[in-house]
Amino acid sequence: MKLSEVTLSHHYADLGDAFGTRIEPTPFQHPKLIHVNPAVLQLLGINKSEAQNPDWAQLGCGQKLFPGSRPFAMKYTGHQFGVYNPDLGDGRALLLGELENGGRRWELHLKGAGKTPYSRFGDGRAVLRSTIREYLAGEALTGLGIRSTRALSIVGSDEPVVREQIESGAMLIRVAETHVRFGHFEYFFYTKQLQALQQLIDFICRRFVTDATELPVGDQAEALLRFTTRRSAELVAGWQAVGFAHGVLNTDNMSIIGDTFDYGPYGFLDDYEPTFICNHSDHTGRYAFEQQPGVVLWNLNALAHAFSAFVSVEALRDCLEEFQPQLIDAYAAQMRRKLGLQTAEDGDQALCADLLQLLTDASADYTLFFRALAHYRGERPPAALRELMPPAQHDALERWLDHYDQRLAREHSDSRERNRAMLAANPKFVLRNYLAQKVIDAAAEGDYRPLQTMIELLQKPYDEHPQHETWAVAPPESGKHMPVSCSS
Template identity: 50%
Template sequence: MAPLEQLVFDNTYARLPPGFAARVAPAPFPDAHVVSVNPAALRLLGLDADAATRPEFAQVFGGARLLPGMEPLAMVYAGHQFGGYVPRLGDGRALLLGEVRAPDGAKWDLHLKGGGPTPFSRGGDGRAVLRSTLREYLAGEALHALGIPSTRALCVLGSRTPVYREDVETGAMLVRLAPSHVRFGTFEFFHHTGQPGHVATLADHVLTHHFPHLLEPGPEGRHARFFAEVVERTARLVAGWQAVGFAHGVMNTDNMSILGLTLDYGPYGFLDDFDPGFICNHSDPQGRYAFNQQPRIALWNLACLGEALLTLITEDEARAALGAFQPSFAAHFLARMREKLGLTEARDGDRALVEDLFAVMARSHVDYTRFFRALNRFDSQPDARNAPLRDHFLPPEDFDAWAARYRARLASEGSEDAVRSARMDRVNPKYVLRNWVAQQTIARAQEGDFAEVDRVLALVSAPFDEHPGSEAYAAAPPSWGRHLVVSCSS
């Protein structure tokens, strides 16, 4: 494991032509201190646990001390926000400090959020607050542990410096990791500003460093195959969101990763009571980004990306790729739901079995995560009443009717309860980052109690384990924590 000074940088994005980013020096907090460090992210970079205890850790990752090889820059991009095109956005409070080549050969962007103003700040202060940094820090690890592609987070750094939002809040910084932070909106910026050469340069940069397998000759051009794979990755990503009950909350095209990662955690939320139209974003009263709208919006966003690539691919190639989204999403989603139901074989009636379950769950406002975890203990005997499961439903006969079909479906493939239960324990989490848990963690951190951050990080990083003594974190929301919504403010 290397000390910080031995991190190796290979800044491929910084070598792109002028116009892709602005060189910016960080504006660090004068009193930055460590709030939490993610041990898994340290390992990704080849750092040992002691690295976080060194005085220079907060200085380096807070932007006060640049390591040899760091080249801070703010990336330019545009994007469709709530359906309207905004021609110039960019990293308004984030800086790409550099790209680390880890000992295993992987490349990781070091992306500092809250490092001060940039040319893209649009009058903002370039700062982040403890509330939003903790939400992103915990959520990235939560989704990663659930098997859903996501940016990761290395650390949260705190400060006593006040930051002004709706109220005066505690300033903070987040260092997140991803193989790339290129977005749909990065391509849109160059397309809509009439720079087709830069669209091609960006596409080939992404292909070279993240899709090298597509550079081999094939029946279609590399750019058509590139767009088709982005469609496929996005379909798989959103299928994962839907299967675990995750609402992103602000699916603007500038928040969509070209690699198919969950990017830019803002007003997200995991389902508590199952509500297909769940809106987690206070700034989205019309429900454009409601939970059940996410697949449709993902396809709409992909169409915006396809338009931005029309100097590299034909309209027919774009339509063909987009046409594959819905079948791919449906297949990935149904595969995940079969796993959640403990099914090992694909049958024609499986989609109806899932949809009918969702219908009765919605009528009874059943807690999504708790129900599927309880379903792991379903008794498939013909006379079994499964009282703990029936108690989730009003009236319980709604469950009985569905359970009879489920029992027959299990029997048709010779399912054994004990074997199935163990298998389902590995796909139906006990712990997700519920909004009430996140809010409680934030409140304690704002009072100076950072131990809760590490406690919750450990739970969501191993969500399928029992964690004896932590059952309260898997409970239904308390009265104050029901139906929490979050705004875009950060």
């Protein structure tokens, strides 16, 4: 499909005025195209060659609209740092419409599009820094096999935007199957708009929980909660396995279909640090890396409360009790893949826990250690693994490897096949914060080559890419614990 053939529909906006406000974007006066994502073009059914179309500069900043587009600011609420906030909604983004391809419907969401009725005291803008971070993060998680929103394009400008300092404005077009958050359901529940709440439950079930389509609303809500609980358990298991910290898991940042959603002060682990806090505004550590499973369950409880108008407390509790075993099963399966284990044994959890404790004690780089382990074939001394740890931890490493060797021996697995499988489960490249900043700094000077390189690496993070070894090394000390705020 050519770009000129794109026409958007509006299933969500057509739900009615209770769901948001129709409003036009505030475009940049002098937009400049920074990047179009060919992989997302393909997802949408648009020819990759259309990445060179000059119309993107205008389409990507709202200066020109896709045919059929009716921009719509979605209304929702949510719990932020555990406190309910009724004054939320699309304060700087607009749902442009939806595009169907291959039986899947994708929503296009213009972020940084200016003020809306839900902007409160904000300016409705996004900055180049935060836009690039979100653009890269969607590709990073997708490349790692974790569900995520993605982005189609970045358009920059010379328009100044004030955050902690004056920065240049930018917009991106975010792409997701739905932008409905836990907070959408909370909004209708707390404002007692139960008919609209029922309408939204039915709308989401018709798209994603089709077995519940013709059921009464109570059964639909219960089926949806089970669906969201399972998808959320799988999602956070993926985060924990790859070492990803979201940073601000408010209920308005939780997707009803279990996508990674609303990238702000996120971070991938460098040294393995369970207490890692990537958001410098998170003074209590509510959203620390090790807290994410518990916070996601807390958020699911908030969603369940929004369904309590239609579902009994007993049924809601039964749904939520599925989260922990689903999380444990999903995480265990992913860690077995990372360790190259083909079968499950009772002692696997202890083997994994002992390794994570070793990595914690050694302040070892999480990604580099598992990548090196993927090359391990029982050699002594294990030079590549030792290099990643201080000498004081070498004896502990040897003891763990002895147990690991014994576990592998019981499977009688072929070392070459195991190594090949482990290389496909342990990435060489992750989106470290210092690398993201390197891309941002270059882009601010008008050099978009590092952005293109980073995207290519993140889309295939398990490949060797020998020409880009410098992108796979541990960060310098100055690159660790970089302060990242919600404005990021």
